Amino acid sequence: MTAQQLDSTGRLRHLLTLEGMPxxxxxxxxxxxxxxxxxxxxxxxxxxxxxxxxxxxxxxxxxxxxxxxxxxxxxxxxxxxxxxxxxxxxxxxxxxxxxxxxxxxxxxxxxxxxxxxxxxxxxxxxxxxxxxxxxxxxxxxxxxxHPTQGLLDMLTIRQAKGTDFSALKVMIVGDVKHSRVARTDLHALRTLGAGEIRVCGPANLLPDDDTLAGCTVGDDLDAMIEGVDVLMMLRLQHERMSEGLVPSLEAYHARWGLNAERLRRAAPDAIVMHPGPINRGVEVTDEVADGPQSWILRQVxxxxxxxxxxxxxxxx
Amino acid sequence: MTAQQLDSTGRLRHLLTLEGMPxxxxxxxxxxxxxxxxxxxxxxxxxxxxxxxxxxxxxxxxxxxxxxxxxxxxxxxxxxxxxxxxxxxxxxxxxxxxxxxxxxxxxxxxxxxxxxxxxxxxxxxxxxxxxxxxxxxxxxxxxxxHPTQGLLDMLTIRQAKGTDFSALKVMIVGDVKHSRVARTDLHALRTLGAGEIRVCGPANLLPDDDTLAGCTVGDDLDAMIEGVDVLMMLRLQHERMSEGLVPSLEAYHARWGLNAERLRRAAPDAIVMHPGPINRGVEVTDEVADGPQSWILRQVxxxxxxxxxxxxxxxx
Amino acid sequence: MTAQQLDSTGRLRHLLTLEGMPxxxxxxxxxxxxxxxxxxxxxxxxxxxxxxxxxxxxxxxxxxxxxxxxxxxxxxxxxxxxxxxxxxxxxxxxxxxxxxxxxxxxxxxxxxxxxxxxxxxxxxxxxxxxxxxxxxxxxxxxxxxHPTQGLLDMLTIRQAKGTDFSALKVMIVGDVKHSRVARTDLHALRTLGAGEIRVCGPANLLPDDDTLAGCTVGDDLDAMIEGVDVLMMLRLQHERMSEGLVPSLEAYHARWGLNAERLRRAAPDAIVMHPGPINRGVEVTDEVADGPQSWILRQVxxxxxxxxxxxxxxxx
Missing domain, CATH: 3.40.50.1370 (Aspartate/ornithine carbamoyltransferase)
Known part of the structure; x- marks a missing residue:
């Protein structure tokens, strides 16, 4: 038995999930x-x-x-x-x-x-x-x-891009398969009507169920980043290495890490987000994490x- | 050297013990x-x-x-x-x-x-x-x-049975030997004039000093529970098994666990207490712990x- | 890059160190x-x-x-x-x-x-x-x-001896080499113009850089304690034994521990300080720690x- 998060009048009773939240x-x-x-x-x-x-x-x-x-x-x-x-x-x-x-x-x-x-x-x-x-x-x-993470991410996008998400190209990068952040953000982005959702990461770290329904999915970050307005970089948990799912931090960074050169292929005013804690040099370089397009501390x-x-x- | 808990005017200076508290x-x-x-x-x-x-x-x-x-x-x-x-x-x-x-x-x-x-x-x-x-x-x-445990237990009994304890049959069940809860409750019950105190548990988990002076003591729960008004079930610490004092949780539960059938032999309005945390299925069944006679959360x-x-x- | 603790108007911006604090x-x-x-x-x-x-x-x-x-x-x-x-x-x-x-x-x-x-x-x-x-x-x-430790030590000396430190003989005893307390106190004592600073301890636990510049340094506590007004006993970390820097607690105590007899050689109104936690019987005896010249709890x-x-x- 599970509880409803809205009461009979539609008021928020608990905060349980963003999935299905009106x-x-x-x-x-x-x-x-x-x-x-x-x-x-x-x-x-x-x-x-x-x-x-x-x-x-x-x-x-x-x-x-x-x-x-x-x-x-x-x-x-x-x-x-x-x-x-x-x-x-x-x-x-x-x-x-x-x-x-x-x-x-x-x-x-x-x-x-x-x-x-x-x-x-x-x-x-x-x-x-x-x-x-x-x-x-x-x-x-x-x-x-992880509903409050989803809410804070949406609030951050709103502050950067306004309340109308319909023209936005949003990309989630990394280990979506193990990420409650990604699943929560996907619910919220759909509810708010995001124009396009792209998901990029190693094939073995992307879910094979219907989590990514309606998303553009692939593993080629250089190609997929073109024109993106919002970049949501996911944390790579260290245990993915010991589990053999990622060969090395260096190899991951080479293909799915965000550096300044890659970022220049996104929209000129694209913002970079990360749920933290950052693995510097893995998901993002110092230059990106601390650069003018980083909204990471504003997320916090x-x-x-x-x-x-x-x-x-x-x-x- | 130990301190007195009452000052010279009889006011409570510290809260140290219920033993000897007027x-x-x-x-x-x-x-x-x-x-x-x-x-x-x-x-x-x-x-x-x-x-x-x-x-x-x-x-x-x-x-x-x-x-x-x-x-x-x-x-x-x-x-x-x-x-x-x-x-x-x-x-x-x-x-x-x-x-x-x-x-x-x-x-x-x-x-x-x-x-x-x-x-x-x-x-x-x-x-x-x-x-x-x-x-x-x-x-x-x-x-x-453990004076505050003793006080909360007495407050709970008062709320259920009134302030006059003289007609009450109270039973403590379980590992009295290692229990500060039991010792504290015994002091308080005597001070408040409880009518009859029964103590039931495995013989090797009952103290052999004068802790149980004046109590009716035994190991047969089915017989001793007859007519009891207040049932105080003690927590069985897991280390009693590793110490070899209890053969198994199942064996303990069979003889000293409280289930609905046993509870029916007590007084009709008997209350069930437990200091927590409960080992469900050991000291009490779910049916008893969550049933109408359980005062366990009111103790909390x-x-x-x-x-x-x-x-x-x-x-x- | 490191920060200044005073802002441009000379006001305290952060509390970083007592070294060089005006x-x-x-x-x-x-x-x-x-x-x-x-x-x-x-x-x-x-x-x-x-x-x-x-x-x-x-x-x-x-x-x-x-x-x-x-x-x-x-x-x-x-x-x-x-x-x-x-x-x-x-x-x-x-x-x-x-x-x-x-x-x-x-x-x-x-x-x-x-x-x-x-x-x-x-x-x-x-x-x-x-x-x-x-x-x-x-x-x-x-x-x-450890600037707040230095400040509390100076406040304690002030309360005992007044604000003019120029006539004071202060002695630090023990493992100065590994002690941030000692280094901080030395900065503060110099700034406040302490009359004489003596440092006593095992030779291998005294620093060989310029930390002790201007101090009277030695290893003979009985000789050096004569006439001292303020005794600052340092805590002996237990790892000094496992590191082989101190042969035993007993040996340390015999030469650098403070007992009542040694304390009588200091000035009659000398105060005893210790940053805590005390190893009783090592740096100080019970008699000294709990005696009338101990200002240890006042430091706290x-x-x-x-x-x-x-x-x-x-x-x-």
Missing amino acids: RPVLEGLLDQAQACHDSAIGRTTDRREVLAGTAVCTLFFEPSTRTRSSFTLAAQRLGADVMSFDASTSSAKKGETDTDTLRNLEAMGVRGFVIRHPDDGAVARLAATVKPETCLLNAGDGRSG ANGVAVRMAALQAVLG | RPVLEGLLDQAQACHDSAIGRTTDRREVLAGTAVCTLFFEPSTRTRSSFTLAAQRLGADVMSFDASTSSAKKGETDTDTLRNLEAMGVRGFVIRHPDDGAVARLAATVKPETCLLNAGDGRSG ANGVAVRMAALQAVLG | RPVLEGLLDQAQACHDSAIGRTTDRREVLAGTAVCTLFFEPSTRTRSSFTLAAQRLGADVMSFDASTSSAKKGETDTDTLRNLEAMGVRGFVIRHPDDGAVARLAATVKPETCLLNAGDGRSG ANGVAVRMAALQAVLG
């Missing part, structure tokens, strides 16, 4: 996030009342310091009491089920849960077990779900804004 | 906890001034994520600055004594310490070394002390209320 | 810290507005629970939102550079960073990469820098005051 809901979150964006940087005390007195717990069944930090900062800026619970090193080894861990923290009075989980669909499964006043936010589960800033908007939408 | 003090804490209970759930801002500006540190010489979380939420709800210090992975390996670790944090301005320690009586020993304005709360030490909620009351009593 | 700046920090000192102990709500709404992150590339705790308490007392990021167990193993980790957190809206790093000069190197509104505080890097209290002053100076 366009007005998705755009409403982006509008809210944009409004949070300015207040998210620097010293801010203006939104402290939004979640004052509300306990929010980051409940991580697999580690992710970076996503946890971004959610923590977002919740603090809204005035919440933030607690972190590292389930990967505590409850699990005591034989407790993930549902029991969640329901215990819920019984302690936590109202908002930011959950990272190794299993596909785990957050929706957990959401089906909670009380009406409890809200769950998916901070990444399995290979498919947008991450806090998007998480503020999501927390406010479900808990506010 | 009945009016214990009942006063339960009354306070009941008052905190309603405000402990959901969004609360009404008690933020109680410990505003007071630094509270959870100082754990052995890990316990769950108890730490409950205390953290309680302290946050009272407006304290909460810091956690994991002494099991830091000071100890540098050769620092537990007293020095405590006194250093005290020198930094921490006024309230929530301490978990592997040694019996360690918190009382540490309490003898602190300054007059510093307060210690025992979050579990050795095999004997009461844990925050009791810890708020205790923090307020010593620091407020 | 005397008025250093004394200004000590004056501020003294003002924070009283309010740093016990319950305090009077400075909560100083950093309200400002996000401060403790970013540690090597572990140090104690320094992190002191900074955390200081930042909480100033009303900051405090987050901790343990880079030694997260980003680094994902192949992210320290600069990228820092700039990511900066992009999330963190304005103040408290950084511990294994490499000499790392914090100054990192400071050269941040935005104008971002401030870095060195919580220890490599063998050389001063640590919070100094960190409040530093945070306020750069971020306030």
Whole structure:
């Protein structure tokens, strides 16, 4: 049994996935996030009342310091009491089920849960077990779900290219097969009506199911980059080497790494994105990562804004 | 040298143990906890001034994520600055004594310490070394002390059965020998005048000292459960298997696990309690754990209320 | 490229090192810290507005629970939102550079960073990469820098001996070669015009560069302690034994440990300091550590005051 993320009135009840999220809901979150964006940087005390007195717990069944930090900062800026619970090193080894861990923290009075989980669909499964006043936010589960990453990527594209995506050529480059970022971005890009979606990577790192339906797919980055407006470079996990899926970092970089010369073949005002952490010299060169077309750090800033908007939408 | 938990006027100075705590003090804490209970759930801002500006540190010489979380939420709800210090992975390996670790944090301005320690009586020993304005709360030490667990269990029984325990038949089931929960509950149940205390478990997991004085003791759960009002199931630590004290989880469950059929032999309105985390299918079946007679999650909620009351009593 | 810690107007921009810090700046920090000192102990709500709404992150590339705790308490007392990021167990193993980790957190809206790093000069190197509104505080890097330790040591000496250091005989005892505490204290003592600086320890644990320029250096503690006003005992890291640099703890203690008998040869009102954590029976005996001339816990209290002053100076 899995939960619905919208309640019967169409309001966001949990944030579970971008798959199937109605366009007005998705755009409403982006509008809210944009409004949070300015207040998210620097010293801010203006939104402290939004979640004052509300306990929010980051409940991580697999580690992710970076996503946890971004959610923590977002919740603090809204005035919440933030607690972190590292389930990967505590409850699990005591034989407790993930549902029991969640329901215990819920019984302690936590109202908002930011959950990272190794299993596909785990957050929706957990959401089906909670009380009406409890809200769950998916901070990444399995290979498919990472809605706040998708939202922050869309917010970044909007800031660079405007809200009409219909004329945009967007390309995702790298290990799409193992990437929840890519799957989430694909859902969001389709919902927002992106003009063309290209997917480029090693053939053995591209999914062979219907994930890429409607996309232009190939492995020749030099050819496919022509005229692209938005370049979404995926992180290459180091374990792909030990698994034998990629011969070497150098070989990967030679064919699918982005350097300044390749970038010049894209549209003149193309932007470069990456979910981080970057492997410099693998997915992108220093020159590109730190260059004027890089929006990578703006993605990070947008991450806090998007998480503020999501927390406010479900808990506010 | 160990400290007294009451000052010369009879006020609670530290929370060290329920052993020997006068009945009016214990009942006063339960009354306070009941008052905190309603405000402990959901969004609360009404008690933020109680410990505003007071630094509270959870100082754990052995890990316990769950108890730490409950205390953290309680302290946050009272407006304290909460810091956690994991002494099991830091000071100890540098050769620092537990007293020095405590006194250093005290020198930094921490006024309230929530301490978990592997040694019996360690918190009382540490309490003898602190300054007059510093307060210690025992979050579990050795095999004997876990006062907030005892308080939350008593609060739960009160909510289910009223404040007069004299007609109650209470049964503790399982590994009493290694359980600080059981020892603490026994002190509290005696102080509150419980009508009858039964203790049931494998003979080799029952203490052979005077811990069970006055209790009805045995190993036949089916016979002993007749007419019981309150069932306190103890967690079976996995290490009991590797130590050879229990042949298998299945064998344990067959004789001392609580299933719906067994539960029907207890009083019709009997309640089932467990300190958590549950080993489902070992101490209790899913049907019992999630059934209408289970008060397990209400225990968890009461844990925050009791810890708020205790923090307020010593620091407020 | 490394950053300057003073801006063009002479104001403190980052806190990187005490080496070369102008005397008025250093004394200004000590004056501020003294003002924070009283309010740093016990319950305090009077400075909560100083950093309200400002996000401060403790970013540690090597572990140090104690320094992190002191900074955390200081930042909480100033009303900051405090987050901790343990880079030694997260980003680094994902192949992210320290600069990228820092700039990511900066992009999330963190304005103040408290950084511990294994490499000499790392914090100054990192400071050269941040935005104008971002401030870095060195919580220890490599063998050389630990400015807040130096400041708290100077504040302690001031409280005991007054602000004029010109008549003071100060002695540093122990493993100066590997000690950032010693190097930092030497810079500060020279800047503040200490009358005489003596350095005593095993010959193979004293630096052979110009670190000790101007100091009286030797290995005979009994002789050198005569008339000393301030004794700064250094911690002996346990790895010095495994490295073969010290034959045994007992042998070290016999020659360079401070006991009550040796202490009587110093000036009658000499004070004993130690950066902690103490190895009791190695650097100092219990009698000395807990005796009336020990200012060790006052150093710890001063640590919070100094960190409040530093945070306020750069971020306030």
